[in-house]
Amino acid sequence: MKSSLIRPALALALAAGLAGCGGSDKAEFVVKGTITGIVYPGAVLMTNGMELAIAPPATPGAPVTFEFPNRLEYGDVYNVVFKSEPNNQSCFTPQNTIPNFNDTAGRLAEIAITYACAVDPYSIGGTISGLTADGLVLANGSTGGTITVGKPAAGVTTPISYTFAGPVLFGTTYGVTVLTQPTGQVCTIANATGTMGAANVSNINVTCVAAPS
Incomplete structure (x- = not known):
C-alpha cells in the first residue's frame, strides 16, 4: 500500500524538478497589430524570417488587423518592417514616423503594433x-x-x-x-x-x- 503511494509522489517530484530546470514550455509572444488607411494592395510586412501579405479592407482606409503565424520566445529581438508598402501609399508608426517597429519580446506584456498609411x-x-x-x-x-x-x-x-x-x-x-x-x-x-x-x-x-x- 505504501509503495503504491510513493511512486506517484516521486513522479510528481521529478516533473517539478524538470520544470525548475527549464523542462516547462517557454513563454511565447504573438507579433500582431493594426494598420489604418490602407487603400491599395501590395503591402507585405516581415520580421524574424516571416512575411505577411496585408490585403486592403472592403472599406478603403478601415482598420486592418494582422498577426504573424509564428511565435517568438522571451528575449527574441524583432524588427517589423514593410517589405513593400501598399501601392502608391506611404506608411509610418506613430512612435517613430518611419515604417518599422523593433523591440524585444517580453519587455511588454504583448506585442501590439500600430501603423497608419496615407495615399501619396x-x-x-x-x-x-x-x-x-x-x-x-x-x-x-x-x-x-x-x-x-x-x-x-x-x-x-x-x-x-x-x-x-x-x-x-x-x-x-x-x-x-x-x-x-x-x-x-x-x-x-x-x-x-x-x-x-x-x-x-x-x-x-x-x-x-x-x-x-
Missing part, C-alpha cells in the same frame, strides 16, 4: 505664356486651391512656371480652370484635366492672348 500626394502645375497683365487667377477643382499670377517684369518674355500649393492624391482627378482672366486678355489651358498618377504633373500650360476688341 503629388503636385500639379505648368507654364504660362503670353501674360502681359495682372489679374490672372487659376483654380484646381479637386482641392479648391487657387493661385494668382501677376504679369512678368518688363522685357521678360520667357514662360512663367507655376505650381499649386495644395497637392493632389494619387488616383484623384484634377481640373484646372481660369477663375479670373487678366485685364484685357483671354487665357486658355492645355491638359487642364486628368487623374493623378505616380509623378508630379508639370504640363498644365496656360496661353494668354489679347482679348477680342
